[in-house]
Amino acid sequence: MADKFSTSKDAEAIAIEALVFVASDPELLPRFLALTGIEASAIREAAREPGFLAGVLQFILAHEPTLMQFSESSGIPPANIGAALRRLPLGDDNHQSSI
Template sequence: MAVALQALAFILADETLRGRFLDLSGITADQIRDQVQDPDFLCAVLDFLLANEKDLLAFTQETGIDATAPGLARHGLHGPDFD
């Protein structure tokens, strides 16, 4: 969950990423606070980063976490077969 929360903070701190995430997810900025503990929402956050290698690498470089951590965190939240 910690990696997903770091990913969310990274996305929200960048205006371009934030706008793209909100557009793709259909969630509003006001709804994020209510969803932050929801494993489905956190998976969506991680999926968003995992879908774009450039954004994923920027996230891992900025935070200093291993590039495999977001995928492992996503697996930990819902397992490999969750869609």
């Protein structure tokens, strides 16, 4: 059985699920916006930028209670969330960008 993060598209889907999780939480969203400096109205546009989705997973992974809440709500084991991060643009030091 393939892992849910076996491709960059799968990793992207996990990151989008994480973004929805953050955006729907009245405590997490303001913290995410403050840390990133992004306006709530600009999230959709920012999500198209290389590295944004990796940043969402980094935000989730940086706070263990948030990681555990997301893991429980999504059914994705915490280790898989970290692995998904490494599959995304700018989610790993070794990632090659097209910039």
